[in-house]
Amino acid sequence: MYSLTICFGPTATVWTLLFKEADRAQKAHAELTSAGVPATAVLSLGDDFGQEVALRADQIHGVLLEDMDHSALAQVERGIHQARTQASAQDRAMSDPKIRQSILRQQQGPAVMSPVPNGRFNG
Secondary structure, three states, rough: OOOEEEOOOOOOOEEEEEEOHHHHHHHHHHHHOHHHOOOOOOOEEEOOOOOOEEEEHHHHEEEEEEHHHHHHHHHHHHHHHHHHHHHHHHHHHHOOOHHHHHHHHHHOOOOOOOOOHHHHOOO
16 A cells, blocks of 8 residues: 655645555656646646545645555564663663662552551451
């Protein structure tokens, strides 16, 4: 699946078109980024899911073509990197005496007061 994101207009509106095949997405990208298109030309194209857009060439600020399978893999890699970073931070924190002591105190929970002396029930 391919995503073609278009930023356009005076308020930088963003629209995204979706394509099943790379060829159609690349063709749409080429139409939007063609250097030889007159500034006042209206570019019309549609995606594979029924969306159609018509934009003046001089109103387009930027276009992003994304292979969504690859970007999904990138998100997984970012998540793995974040998990490794968190684990490394926890390891470093546990090697710091002051932080380790604080963490151990938190893990023990609050002190519990016993109403009976020495914690025994004298019946």
